[in-house]
Amino acid sequence: MSDGLSALQQRMAEALREQHSLPQHAQWSAFAEQHIAGNARLSPAQQLEIYREQFWLRHTSALVEDFPGLGGILGQEEWEKLAEQYLTEVTPDSYDLRDLGARLPEVIERATWLSHQALCLDMARLELAYIEVFDARDTPPLSPERLATIPEEAFADARLVIAPSVRLLSVRYPVGNLRRKLRASADQTVPIPGPGQQHLVVYRLERQLWDMPVSKVAFTFLAGLASGKTLGAAAELAVDGPEAEAELSSSIGAWLQEWTVKGLVSDVA
């Protein structure tokens, strides 16, 4: 639909995403003079500026709200700079503001000026996982009794269906604990932690969010199941040496029991 109305709206949408004040900008002031009536109190460019300011305030505050851990690491000045970079590079394209920060990790990867870039990247990935898990599809958890009905000879070929409200995340920093400390600290003066790799299972149980650190072997095994591999194939994926094999064989029963009780498994296929 290419017409006068659409062309006007397209240009106005570009104006509203401008980073700088429109009345100071000759080109946008001319655009406003041409299309907007203005009144005795506000010029056309000042009226258009009301909407531009709202675009930036609304979207910046949505990011700040959804990524409190990231904000706690960065502090207000760096966070605002990152939000500006993000909103300049990434066009909001979902009707739902919940999706606004979906590409934050990729922008953080390009933001080499950040003081704690790797930590920020991990925090953004974790907070995105929380967002996704929070309102993912509800599925009834598999009962431990149902799991017990798998015959031993069929065990290796069975496939466990991992619930939609589960995300698996390898991080280089203990960001789950850092986020909890930041939230508990009113003034947010929390020391930045050193590196410490973690394999996290982010999940929802009875409408509560949880993150659970697991061993690398358990994580790889669970990731295999989540990708649709059979129990046997997922176990092979997780075993990269004798130690891993020993851990897997001694723990697999307890893991499956725990993951079932925690609602990570929704079915057996």
Place this chain on the structure above:
Amino acid sequence: MTARQPPPLDLGVGIGLRVPHYAAILAEHPHVDFFEVISENFLIEGGKPLYHLDRVLEHYPIVQHGVSLGIAGPDEPDRTYLTRLKALARRTKTPWVSDHFCWSGAGGAHLHDLLPIPYTPEAVRRTVERARMIQDFLEVPFALENASSYLTFRSSTMSEWEFISEVADRADIGLLFDVNNVYVSAYNHGFDAHEFVRSVPHQRIFQIHLAGHTNLGTHIIDTHNGAVIDPVLDLYRQTIALAGSVSTLIEWDDDIPALPVLLAEAERARHVRDEGLALRDGRPLPVAAASTTAAVARTDVTGWKQGGPRESAAHETVR
């Protein structure tokens, strides 16, 4: 085409369902005729928001109000959005679905705002076509709300009330008549709010919105952050006198007060509604209700978001 007239039932006086009140509503089941939800907060697949919605639905009627349709924009309506909206309407059994006379983005960008429309025949055609399509698709009565605006276009060839009346009549849809928005836009653009109220097709008003706003002197922003001021209630009384008993909702989305304050505000509106109905019927006016809350004058307008805070992962304690 879905039959959509006569206008739907009068639900009474309701309030917006907002996160800070969930606990009190679910524990105490206060007297409220109905709740309105922001549709976009529930176009999801599971988790806490839908759980709470279902619990509220067990006790109250709910109407759905959207903020993301952008019906008059250059891009065609988003089919995925409409499909989810329809599924939610089936879940809530909303008697109607509403959104705004506005556009919200262009070229795939979504600006999450209720942007003003040039009031032209071209915009009428586009809005009418889409409103018909959406109403048929949703299979429930559809209504559009007059939005507040902070600018007008030189290309407009008709007034806002002429525009919304023509769209509503030609598309055969309802109006969600926001009386506060009439007041806000009248101040911002210097037109007569009473003429607006007199001129719309009253038989098409499905629902009325009332809210507070922020007067910055040079312009008013529709912030929904305080009590409804008396001049807006005067317009509301006039609207009811002309339109009859119409479902009425108090919106309060920023600086959200405790639930009793909001319920008192709803009772204040109910009294004015009774006055409007008395005027309509030529009866004596009921005894005046005491004003419950002073109008809030604020100057710190920040990134205001319709519907108040979302229920989101950010507010959760992760264990």
